[in-house]
Amino acid sequence: MHGTQKEGLEVLLPAKEIAGRVEILGRRITLDYENKPLILIGILKGAFMFLADLIRKIDLPMSVDFMALSSYGNSTKSSGVVRIIKDLDYSLEGHHVVVVEDIVDTGLTLNYIYGHIKSRGALSVKICSLLDKPGRRQVAVPLHYKGFEIPDEFVVGYGLDVDEKYRNLPDICKLVRASE
Numbered sequence: 033m034h035g036t037q038k039e040g041l042e043v044l045l046p047a048k049e050i051a052g053r054v055e056i057l058g059r060r061i062t063l064d065y066e067n068k069p070l071i072l073i074g075i076l077k078g079a080f081m082f083l084a085d086l087i088r089k090i091d092l093p094m095s096v097d098f099m100a101l102s103s104y105g106n107s108t109k110s111s112g113v114v115r116i117i118k119d120l121d122y123s124l125e126g127h128h129v130v131v132v133e134d135i136v137d138t139g140l141t142l143n144y145i146y147g148h149i150k151s152r153g154a155l156s157v158k159i160c161s162l163l164d165k166p167g168r169r170q171v172a173v174p175l176h177y178k179g180f181e182i183p184d185e186f187v188v189g190y191g192l193d194v195d196e197k198y199r200n201l202p203d204i205c206k207l208v209r210a211s212e
């Protein structure tokens with residue numbers, strides 16, 4: 033590492049445990065949306081891996097769209113500033129929507145997305161987040177489908193990054209930073 037900071041990783045959620053939970057969420061969505069036109073909206077970049085696994089556990093005809101938002105940049109604290117970098121490709125009219133997010137921390141990002149998507153004419157909008165850090169919530173957001181509640185730790189892996197690193201890790205890990 034550069035400078036005086038050392039990074040270490042500790043596994044919080046192993047890949048197997050994530051896969052088991054994703055399967056349960058996929059089954060629940062399958063039951064809830066039978067005979068309903070369904071679009072899953074993945075929030076880039078962090079949710080890409082979760083979305084890819086989740087949709088393979090949904091046994092229904094469905095489509096996928098993506099939104100990309102500004103991220104934390106180089107910091108690990110939420111700025112509360114949300115900017116759309118890539119908007120939806122398709123109209124949501126006549127469809128039920130499940131927004132797929134990696135993690136809800138302060139809730140500021142999802143609160144914004146939820147309002148934005150609700151204004152686009154969907155029949156219904158629900159939220160599915162793999163991770164939830166309830167201890168840091170600033171805005172209440174409805175989490176209809178939730179993978180795991182985690183403590184107030186910064187996590188990486190399974191699509192989540194810090195400065196674009198670690199997205200490829202199969203496990204979700206705590207990022208431990210220690211000054212030398």
Ligand code: 5GP
Nearest residue numbers: 110136137138139140141185186187192193
């Ligand atoms: P919120 O607006 O709820 O504070 O933050 C949501 C976004 O912040 C997530 O979509 C994610 O991009 C980022 N984020 C929040 N907590 C973590 C974390 O522990 N690890 C990583 N890699 N990103 C996080």
